[in-house]
Each structure stands twice: as C-alpha cells, then as structure tokens.
Amino acid sequence: CITQQTYRDFKIILVDDGSTDGTAETIIKHYPDIVILSGDGNLWWTGAMAKGVDHILPIAQDNDYVLSLNNDVTFEQNYLERLLQTSQQYGQAIVGSLCKDVIPPHDVLDAGITMRWYKYQYGQVTYDVTKPAAEAVDTISGRGVLIPVSVFKRIGNFAHHSLPHYGADYEFGFRAKTAGVPLVVDYGAVVYLKNDLTGFRPTARVLSYREEWCRLFSIKSPANVIVHLKIIWKHCPHLGLTLFNICYFIAGNLFIASKNTLLYTLQLCGLRKSSS
Template identity: 35%
Template sequence: MHIWICIPVFNRIEFTLQCLATLKAQIFHDFTVIVCDHGSTDGTSTEIHQQFPDVVVISAENSLWWTGAMNLCVRYVLEHATESDTLLTLNNDTELPPDYLQQLVSCSERFQDSIITSVIHDIKTGAPHEIGYRQNWFLATSRPVNFENHHVINNSDVIEITHASGRGTLFPIAVFRKIGLFDEKRLPHYAADYDFSFRAVRAGFKIYVSRHSRVLSYVEETGLYKVLSNFSINGFLDYFTGMRSPANLKSRFWLGWNNCPKKILPLYMTIDFVRITGSYFKHFVIRN
C-alpha cells in the first residue's frame, strides 16, 4: 500500500519543517508527500526543496485557502496513484510518532475499503484532545465518542464514527474516484473535511478512528482558539464571519444544506445558531 500524503501550507514554515521531519522518521516508508504552498511569503517552498528534496511541492496563489490547496494535492495524486493506493490528509501544524503511518496501515488492512482517521493529542501535554464524533442532525450536535463505550465489536481500539477532520485521515483512492473532490466553492476553508466525509459515508464508505493512530497537534493554533482569544465586538463578529472560525455562519449553512436531511434543516439551523452563540458567551464566562 502506497500512501500519498497531502499537506496544504501557508507560511508558518517552522511547523511545516517539523511536520516533515516527523514524516521522514516514520518506520513505514512507502509514501510520497505532496505539499501545496499557496502563497507563502516566508520561504516555505525554498526550505522544503533544500531540506526535503523528495517532497513534491505545488505552488499556488494565496486565494485558495485550505480546500482549494488540498484539492490541488488530490488532483496530483489522482493523476499518479494506482487503485490500491491511499491518500492521507494532514495539516502542517501536526507532528507524528514514528509508528504513525504503520498504525494507520494496520488498521486500514483490517477494515478494508474504509476511511481511517486519527486521535488528536495536545502536543503540549500529550493528552487526547479529540477522539471523534457521531453527528445528530436532529439535535444539531456532534456527540463525542470514547473507546470504553463506543468501540466496534471485538476491538476496543477502534470506533466507527460519522465524519472526520483533515488532521490525519486516510482515504482509499476509490473514495475520490467515486465522489470527487472537496467542496472548495461552498466551503473554502472550514468544514470541507467534515462535508467530504459525510458524503463518503452516504456513498457507502465507513469511517473508523484508531486509538493507536496518534496525531500530535498544536491545538492552540486552530481557528477557534484564536477567534476566542479576546472578548470584543470585533471578536464577536469574527466568530461568526471569519474564514478561519469554525462558527462561520456561511460555512455552517452549507455544511447543513449539503448533509442534513431537508425535512429537519430549519430546526437544525435554528438549534445550531443558538448553540454556537451560547458557546461564545459561555467560553468567556468560564474563563473569567
């Protein structure tokens, strides 16, 4: 099994180089890394060429955001991959244990023709930060899962979930052949990964999270942490409209429109808006 690893990057060269260093240290070696540098101004492409000459670098303009940059990587893979290959989506602000790819492959071989995703750990503490979720459209919420209560039969290290993020998710090439690319028109940055995985499930693919596939993430670098860094009118508006905010109303609308059963869509949208608004104020009440 050959793994094509797709990483969109925009500046933050220190994160990218460290991520690539942990990939180079993997005990599983049958992989190719494709980086889409969409408009970096910090010398990202030059440094990658010098330090990691085997990495494929695709240069693009800075208007692509995550989804457009990821799609450029995916298109490259689809032109070069065989049907037995897999594609791993990864963010550059992550680091990987040396056995990471091997653990993904082992799980993929057991659950063939399925999507395998990772447990996100806080790189500062090492503690699990995000295991996975099961979507409840009627309640407009994603319920977190745990290995003690939700694992598959006869395997306490694997859970079936409804959707997956782009931070360490392994797809059979067949997924892209069947359903196409990420939705860069409606979801240019946030939620395109969730949307794609929902579509994959509807197309017949299952998603499993593997306990031993650990991604170490700088969780404080994610969009939500930065948006919630200060309480202000501008911060409140950025929470609902900022491209990097998970609460972006436009992105949340399209995620719901694309995936929620239409009969309950108005209910979903109403509950979702109330919930994310309450979460904003709750965050600052608890913090203070």
C-alpha cells in the same frame, strides 16, 4: 515525522500556498524528492487539499492512498504503517487519528466525531483505552486521515468552492459515509496537536463588535455560521429536520450575538466590569 516512517513506499506532496518564510526554498534544498505545488495565498485548507488531490489522481492507482496532514501535528514512526493496516482491516476504510494535545499530560482532544442531527449537535466518542479503534463515527477530522484513492474517484474531491477552510473535512466524511464508505478512528495512530496554533478561537471573555462579527463570519472561525448552514442543508437527512435545524441554528446564534453585543456595550458605557 513523515520522513522517519517505518513504511517507506510513499511520495510527499507539499502545497505551499504563498508562504513568505522560505518554506519552499528550504524544502527544495534539503528534501529534493518532495513535490511542491504552489498557491497564491488564497487556497486556504480546502483549496490546498483539493489541489494536492487533483495532482495525485491522474497518476495514482485504485489501491493507493492519500494521507491528509496539517502542519500543526506530530506523530510516531509507525503512524503511516498503522493507518494502512487499519484501512485494509476495515475494508478500505477512511481512517482518522486519535488526536492528543502535544503538551503533557497529552489530553485526548478527538477520539471520534458523532453527529446528532436533531438540533445539529456534534459529539465525541468516549475514548476507551481497551479498544483498538472507534467504529461508531459519523464523520472525521482532516488533521490526520488516510483516504483510499478509490474513495476520491467514487465521491469526488474536497468541496473547496463551497467550503474553503473550516468544515470541508467533516463534509467529506458525511459524504463518504452516505456513500457507504467505512469510517474508523485508529487509537494506535496518534497525532499530537499544537492546539490553538491557527484559526480564530474566542475566549470566554465578552467579544468586541469586530470579534463577534469574526466569530460569525470569518473564514478563520470554526463557528462560521455560513459553513454550518451549508453542512446542514447538504447532509441533514430529512427536509423537515433540515429546516428546523436551520431555524434553530440561526436563532441560537442571534441570541448569542445579541447577548454578547449587549454585554460589550454595557462595558463600553462603564455599566459592567470588563471580563478580560
């Protein structure tokens, strides 16, 4: 997708974090102009993004941009052109993408993220097909987002030390908004997501003891409690609300984990039918 864009003035940086499927060799053979940065397999999402940004900043101008892309999305040929136009239109904004499921009928998965800090509740902007963009967003997903280089120079890189995988894109968005950087989701710039391709996403069934532990603490889990507690501590606007949210969040997860553990134990004892 990226090599077929209508806007051509860009350089591709690929962070290959220890892949063993021949990715680097194939890229070198077929796309020799692509810059490959190698990792040891322990960069995860945030480390890979930070490594790419660190490579770019010394050679970039203030009017350059960084396009963050995951490997599980596709997009149209005018995608980059749209993002650039929208960023300039909104005053060097960070511009996210409308995210749709790659499988027809292409349901909308992300039209803009909102945050209600009381009880730490993420929400979604209601998608309005008549509007060109969503402006009332509180943070932004990193699966397809254009970020002015000037923003990195102003607020710093992705927080790869404290948030190695999940949560770092949201944390960066919160940090940028606090610094006064406009956040916009362009409804004309669509990424099509291969949903559930990566990560640990439990189904509605009762989880085993190990699966429940992974839900709470795995680096691959979007529900990782450490990640969310770090975001609450760093970005919740008031100390009293911060402490309330921490207690509320911990209590809620303890309840869910206890309930799931009890139900799974009953299943093992034959006192409850399996939900699988």
